[in-house]
Amino acid sequence: MVPDSPSLDGLEAKWGRHWETDGVYRFDRTATRERVFAIDTPPPTVSGSLHVGHVFHYTHADTVARYRRMRGYAVFYPMGWDDNGLATERRVQNYFGVRCDPSLRRHPDFTPPATSGRDPVPVSRPDFVGLCQRLTAEDEKAFEATWRRLGLSVDWALQYSTISPEARRISQRGFLHLLAQGHAYLAEAPTQWDVDLQTAVSQAEMEDREVRGAYHRLRFPRMGAEGTLEIDTTRPELLPACVALVAHPDDERYKALFGSKVHTPLFAVPVPVVAHHLAEPDKGTGIAMVCTFGDSADVTWWRELQLATRTIVGRDGRLRPAPFGEPGWESDDPEGARAAYGELQGRTSAQARRRIVELLAESGALVGQPRAVTHAVKFYERGERPLEIVSSRQWYVRTMPLRPRLLERGRQLRWHPEFMVHRYESWVEGLAGDWNISRQRFFGVPFPLWYPVGDDGEVDYEHPLRPAEDRLPVDPSDDVPGGYAEAQRGRPGGFVGEPDVMDTWATSSLTPQIAGRWGDDPELFERVFPMDLRPQSHEIIRTWLFSTVVRAELEHGTLPWNDAVFSGWVLDPDRKKMSKSKGNVVTPMALLESHGTDAARYWAASGRPGVDTAFDxxxxxxxxxxxxxxxxxxxxxxxxxxxxxxxxxxxxxxxxxxxxxxxxxxxxxxxxxxxxxxxxxxxxxxxxxxxxxxxxxxxxxxxxxxxxxxxxxxxxxxxxxxxxxxxxxxxxxxxxxxxxxxxxxxxxxxxxxxxxxxxxxxxxxxxxxxxxAAVLEVATEVLGAVRRAKTEAKCSMRAPVKRLTVSDSPERLALLASAREDLKEAGIVIELVTRPGERAVEVVLGDQADG
RNA sequence: GGGCGCAUGGCUCAGUUGGUUAGAGCGCUGCCUUCACACGGCAGAGGUCACAGGUUCGAGUCCUGUUGCGCCCA
Structure with a gap:
């Protein structure tokens, strides 16, 4: 039974096979809820690369799963794959040489291009999604192989992927419920927009980046009075979109001017001087230009002060036509305005900025030289150019009124470590608006909606057509609403499909429901939901954790889990977060092969919850x-x-x-x-x-x-x-x-x-x-003294001790007496003498013959 | 700007209601091939616990402040 020379090599393959064959980690779905321990496993983004952080995070949850299983729980430990989103789209575009064109119809016998040529081949959304699924299936295999090698005790029968028909059905069902209960609404509103990726972006996906810019001081002539007002702006190209100047209501410098008007330079558009408490008196000149739209403050001012709308930045990031002189674009010098704007139209924001600075300088409206500054600008986390704010039609989930309730849920959840709750609270408290869940992308879960088209050809967005739940999942670009025929698509009196897909978080926020097969398998769902544990890393508290809490609250009126445990980051030896771009990533499989899985798990498991750990x-x-x-x-x-x-x-x-x-x-x-x-x-x-x-x-x-x-x-x-x-x-x-x-x-x-x-x-x-354990402690101490003596004498540990004399308290000597023979054997002690006194050990080496 | 976390030997970290002489591993040094283990064992050196105050009989631990690093949010 016991091998002569035991080895660690090959154990992963050997036991991995056994566990699978014997179904060791199979979930017992007959267990009652009290006996179930359900884990809401993070579904990795399969198009991303596997890295050491994965080994770290997933080991943490696995140790807990294994502990619970040994405690007698039926552990519900699924594995999901998150394959929605941009990362997959980009890979598919490059891999197959295609681009998605949602206006195309599904090709009856579609095959991807044989070679990926220079010009991407346009394909329909259903066909594009098919390619995404084909590629992610390969990625999932690579992840699964690594997870198995890592020994994750997941029940592989509980696999799910966020783009599978089952997940699409649950995601669409969840959306239809939000819609029916009034938690989701459609609105035409200013939206953060990535001009390269051509999609809306939610607050959770944005990040600040420090970029170099410049303050330009512009001079606005007052109307009906002498003098000018000067403002500082980093975005002078938005001057044609200026709709007001704003200062703080208590600012003595401008108090008298509120209600008066000024002319914008170059365009001679009359704009009001208004007051708002968000204006910062000590920033620049204390008075700012409000444009539609430069940043989120502009949106607030525009909304709360009910200002005019003059949008100039198009969805492609270029300045679009602006009819100065026509209604909404009134100017006291329409010809001059059109001439100036002609210099800008069609340019990107950056190009237009350079040109308008020249024009402003020539006209004398630019005061002094631009002053270089470094300032924070909003970017999409995956984007390359600053976000623009454009007006567009988007679906939103009403989260703002829910904030007090969400904060309460946050306090009910048990956080490990506890301080992570602060991340959640500061996020909820800092929410700037409802959750935009529309994405103008292709690979994702489509909104299950169509809109009627009136006999006049106008689309009626107020009365969306919904599918019956038993039809889900649907793709409105391919499927037809009840009571209509395909021939009516896009025709007067017919219908159009909603072209957008949902934010990936709109689906990922339902991982407990997807894994628990909500609505499809009620017996399973009632056994596993709400779940027990959400393990995740702390940087996605504002996205995954937050959105999951929102959905569970709106759909079920409960927390999605009782406990959340957070893993830290893996840092490289320079204390920087490991990342691919820094080129310091070790691939997990190589790590597991060179050190052995148990060794890698040992390293991972020594990283405490929430604490960043050096890769070591x-x-x-x-x-x-x-x-x-x-x-x-x-x-x-x-x-x-x-x-x-x-x-x-x-x-x-x-x-x-x-x-x-x-x-x-x-x-x-x-x-x-x-x-x-x-x-x-x-x-x-x-x-x-x-x-x-x-x-x-x-x-x-x-x-x-x-x-x-x-x-x-x-x-x-x-x-x-x-x-x-x-x-x-x-x-x-x-x-x-x-x-x-x-x-x-x-x-x-x-x-x-x-x-x-x-x-x-x-x-x-x-x-x-x-x-x-006192007997063992005393015996160990004395044995240590014997070893020390032998080491100091440069002897082998097998060298005999002629006489060992131990002085100590009577109590400790009594303890020692009960281990006397063991100690003599272990230390090769010939004579052991004990006497009461100050604690001391004397070791005389040498055998009897020497003495 | 607001908030959170961290700061202990060269390195990575423990130190959970404040309580003898602050621990471990790595690394370093020395010794030992020992019949479970050389993919080993035994031992040694090495720290005024970031800094300054305070509470206390007693502070690495609690309080206040300072500095540095990291992160979250605005």
Whole structure:
């Protein structure tokens, strides 16, 4: 049973196969809700690259899953793939040489272009989505292979992908419910827009970037009065879109001017001077130009002060035609305005800025020279040019009125570590508007809607046509609303399909519902929802965690889970977040192969929840050493147990053995408490510390006795204690080191360790008291002194000790007396003398013959 | 600007109700081939716990402030 030279090599493949064949991690869907532990696994973006951070994060959740399973829970541990979104679109475009054109119809027998030529081939959305699915299926295989190698104890029968028909159906069902209950609405409104990717972007997807710009001071002539007003702007090209000047209501410099009008330079458009508390008196000249739209402050002013709308930036980021002199574009010099605008129209924002600065300088409206500044500008997190604000028709989810409720839910959720709740709260409190869930993209879940087209050809957006729920999922660019025929698409009296897809978070926010097959499998869903645990990394609190809480609240009126545990980042040795662009990424598979999975998991599991951790191959070497030690000490202990029946636990009677188990019992208690608090790292640390001392001290102390005549009580006690300790230690280590513990378990047990019961104090032999380990501690101290003496004398540890003299308190000497023979054997001590007194150990080396 | 976190030997980190002499691993140095383990074992050196105050019989731990680093939000 016990191999002669145990090895870690090949354990991953061997046990991975066994676990799959035996269905060790299969979810028991007959379990009642109290017995279920459900995990809302993060679905990785399959088009992104696998990196070391994945190993780190997913190991954390897996240790918790394994602990819960050993506690007797039916663990619902699914794996999902997030394949929606831009990353996939880009890969598909490049890989197949295509681009999506939603106006095209599905090709009856579509095949992708044989070669990816220079000019992308336009394809319909259904065909494009087909290609996305084909490519992501490949990506999913790579992820699954890595996860299996990592030993994740997921139930692979519970796989889902966010673009699968099932996920699309649930996502669309969720949207139809939002619509029916009034939580979703359609609005034409200023929208953050990426001009390159041609899509709207939500607040959660935006980030600030510091960019170089310049303040330009512009002079506005007053109307009906002498003098000018001067404003500073970083975006002079928006001057044609200026609709007002705004200053703080208490600003003495401008108080008298509120209600008056000025002319915009170059365009001579009359605009009012208005007051608003968001104007910052100490910024620039204290008075600002309001344009439609330069930034989110402009949107606020425009909305709250009910200003005019003069939009000049098109969706392509270029200045579009502006009919100065016509209604809405009144000018007191229409010809001059048109001439000036003619210089700008068709240019990008950056080009137009350069040109208008020249025009302003020539006209004398530019005061002084532009002053360089560095300022924060909003970008789409995946984008390359600053976001523009354009007016467009988008679907929104009403989150603003929900904020107090969301804050309350945040307080109900248990956060690990607790301080992560602040990220959530500052996000909810800082929400600037409702959640825009429309994306003008192609690969995603389509809105399940069509709109009627009137006999006059006008689309009626007020009365969307919805499919019956049993038709879901639908693609409105391919499917036809009830009561209509395909021939009526786009015709007067017919219909049009909603062309947009949903934000990826609109689907990812439903991972508990998708994994639990909400609406499709009620018996399953009621067993797993609300779930127990959401493991994730902290940078997506504002997106994934937030949106999941929103959806669970709106659909079910509950939190989606009870606990959320956060992983930190993996930092490179320079304390920077590891990233592909920095070229410091190690691929997970290479890592797992070079160090072994258990070793890599050991490193991951020593990273505490929420704490960033340095990528440290040294720690993996330590993990490998630990795994080797597990093999070897098990080989020793099981060697002592072979050849005769293993004594029952109650054979443990020797004080030293009871003390060792007393220390172990404390470790069991601490480790259990740590796992209950999702602190896998603390559990590991406690277990590991005990394990090394068990190997180095206890095993050395009982080694000789364990060899003696098995019929005597002393040797039987040692062997029984070794059996109990090994069994408990293996089970304590199993969540972190699933492969080596399973290998050793198989040497002497039927069945898998991963379904064995988690160790408890109750299973300890009679006479064991948690934490009562003084006998072992005293014996270990004296043994240490003996070893020190031998090391200082540069002797082998096998060198005999002629006489060992121990002075100590009577109490400690009494403890030592009960381990006297073990100590003499372990230290090769010929004569052991004890006497009361100050604590001291004297070691005289040399055998009797020398003396 | 608001908030959160971190600061302990060369490195990575423990230190959970304040309590003997601040721990571990890596690295470094030395010793030992020992019959579970050289993919090893044993031992040693190395820290005024970022700084300044305060509370206390007692502070790495609690409070206030300062500095530095990181992150979140605006």
């Amino acid at each position: 191959e040294g720690q993996m070497k330590v993990g490998r050493r630990l795994a080797m030690k597990v093999l070897n000490v098990s080989r020793f202990a099981l060697g002592r147990l072979s050849g005769a029946p293993v004594p029952a636990p109650d054979a443990v009677t020797a004080p030293l053995d009871l003390a060792m188990l007393g220390g172990l019992t404390r470790v069991v208690e601490q480790s259990t408490a740590a796992y209950e608090a999702y602190d896998y790292a603390r559990a590991l640390e406690r277990t590991e510390a005990f394990f090394w001392s068990f190997c180095d001290d206890y095993v050395e102390l009982v080694k000789a006795r364990s060899y003696e005549d098995r019929t005597l009580p002393g040797p039987a006690s040692a062997r029984a204690a070794l059996a109990v300790a090994l069994s408990v230690l293996l089970r304590l280590l199993a969540p972190v080191l699933p492969f080596v513990t399973e290998e050793v378990w198989s040497w002497w047990h039927e069945g898998t360790i991963h379904l064995a019961a988690w160790p408890t104090a109750e299973e300890m032999p009679e006479g064991v008291v948690a934490g009562q």
